[in-house]
Amino acid sequence: MTSKRPTLAQRSLPMRPFSESVPMALLRTREAVMRLFRPGLRSRGVTEQQWRILRALAHQGPLEVTELAEATFLLAPSLSRILPDLEKRRLISRRPVKADLRRSVVSLEAQGLRLIGEHAPYSEQMYARIAQRFGTEKLEQLLQLLHELETSLEALAGELDRRPAGAGQRKGSP
Amino acid sequence: MTSKRPTLAQRSLPMRPFSESVPMALLRTREAVMRLFRPGLRSRGVTEQQWRILRALAHQGPLEVTELAEATFLLAPSLSRILPDLEKRRLISRRPVKADLRRSVVSLEAQGLRLIGEHAPYSEQMYARIAQRFGTEKLEQLLQLLHELETSLEALAGELDRRPAGAGQRKGSP
DNA sequence: ACTGATTAATTATGATGTTAAGTATCTAAC
DNA sequence: GTTAGATACTTAACATCATAATTAATCAGT
Numbered sequence: 001m002t003s004k005r006p007t008l009a010q011r012s013l014p015m016r017p018f019s020e021s022v023p024m025a026l027l028r029t030r031e032a033v034m035r036l037f038r039p040g041l042r043s044r045g046v047t048e049q050q051w052r053i054l055r056a057l058a059h060q061g062p063l064e065v066t067e068l069a070e071a072t073f074l075l076a077p078s079l080s081r082i083l084p085d086l087e088k089r090r091l092i093s094r095r096p097v098k099a100d101l102r103r104s105v106v107s108l109e110a111q112g113l114r115l116i117g118e119h120a121p122y123s124e125q126m127y128a129r130i131a132q133r134f135g136t137e138k139l140e141q142l143l144q145l146l147h148e149l150e151t152s153l154e155a156l157a158g159e160l161d162r163r164p165a166g167a168g169q170r171k172g173s174p
Numbered sequence: 175m176t177s178k179r180p181t182l183a184q185r186s187l188p189m190r191p192f193s194e195s196v197p198m199a200l201l202r203t204r205e206a207v208m209r210l211f212r213p214g215l216r217s218r219g220v221t222e223q224q225w226r227i228l229r230a231l232a233h234q235g236p237l238e239v240t241e242l243a244e245a246t247f248l249l250a251p252s253l254s255r256i257l258p259d260l261e262k263r264r265l266i267s268r269r270p271v272k273a274d275l276r277r278s279v280v281s282l283e284a285q286g287l288r289l290i291g292e293h294a295p296y297s298e299q300m301y302a303r304i305a306q307r308f309g310t311e312k313l314e315q316l317l318q319l320l321h322e323l324e325t326s327l328e329a330l331a332g333e334l335d336r337r338p339a340g341a342g343q344r345k346g347s348p
Numbered sequence: 349a350c351t352g353a354t355t356a357a358t359t360a361t362g363a364t365g366t367t368a369a370g371t372a373t374c375t376a377a378c
Numbered sequence: 379g380t381t382a383g384a385t386a387c388t389t390a391a392c393a394t395c396a397t398a399a400t401t402a403a404t405c406a407g408t
Binding site for chain 2: 021022023024025026027028029030031032033034035036037052073129130133134138139141142143145146147148149150152153154155156157160
Binding site: 238 | 355356357358359360366367
């Protein structure tokens with residue numbers, strides 16, 4: 001980045017350089033990854049979030065809404081808006097749980113399955129390119145560090161919160 | 175995650191397990207980091223995106239809007255919506271560039287500087303906790319890998335795009 | 349001096365993120 | 379049998395994301 005004359009703020013606020021790095025680096029890297037996948041999704045008329053839903057259902061079978069929120073890392077209010085559209089397009093279906101009418105089960109429908117089948121080769125091609133370019137070993141190392149950081153931050157958050165860990169809107173995976 | 179009976183999709187679509195990992199791991203880790211900082215920002219009435227703007231101006235001095243978009247990794251249309259509000263709250267100010275009336279320079283105002291000063295100790299405390307819990311060396315290793323992945327993916331995207339790298343909406347840092 | 353191409357920023361639009369509040373349902377305690 | 383508290387999901391409201399289109403201004407070529 002362009003080096004500029006130190007501002008008053010810079011002189012009086014010695015915030016650590018890395019302080020801005022971690023969230024920004026994660027955001028930038030994620031955008032760089034998604035940039036490769038987004039065109040394929042767009043050409044099939046699904047957003048990244050919709051894809052995550054279809055993908056989770058394909059991978060794990062029918063899920064309840066709270067399970068789907070966790071699997072896709074989407075917030076419940078977001079799911080409540082996304083699911084009706086996917087249902088309308090007959091990519092998924094929903095049915096209430098007889099034992100508890102508050103809950104409902106979301107399933108992948110044939111058209112959703114077909115869409116996944118169509119996108120899978122594109123997706124795999126991108127992953128193969130990423131692995132080739134960056135290195136499978138380094139990817140695994142990165143994933144390991146990300147997982148460890150997430151785990152340690154959740155422990156930290158649990159200590160700082162007054163509420164029990166996981167009581168917030170978006171729950172981490174147990 | 176709960177292990178379920180393999181679905182038809184699972185049997186017919188052998189998508190790699192890690193294929194869903196990288197974007198999701200980045201997203202989850204970022205959320206785990208932001209979870210520590212968000213309460214402090216909320217208590218000062220600024221969103222994460224607004225904070226990034228103030229932080230970038232404090233760190234680098236006055237910036238033009240395109241530079242600010244790059245420094246904050248925010249999209250230009252988003253900036254066009256956020257900046258007027260920050261200006262109204264007298265946290266920043268804007269003035270046109272005389273040499274090119276299409277452009278304008280954004281500067282931090284005294285109230286913006288004060289807000290940063292108030293938030294800085296909270297922020298630093300969190301970073302210190304993160305470094306202590308996760309390890310400074312591992313953090314640096316993670317940042318290194320993230321940077322390398324981002325760089326290699328931008329090279330890959332450049333090869334795949336018909337347009338020159340960086341022609342898209344959100345430009346990576348040169 | 350004029351014009352087509354390009355650039356900077358804004359606006360439109362639809363989607364999702366995020367928090368708070370609401371509705372329907374369930375459960376444990378009495 | 380009743381009720382307070384909890385849970386699952388939805389809706390409201392506001393913010394930002396993401397893409398496309400628009401407006402205003404600049405610039406290179408003629």
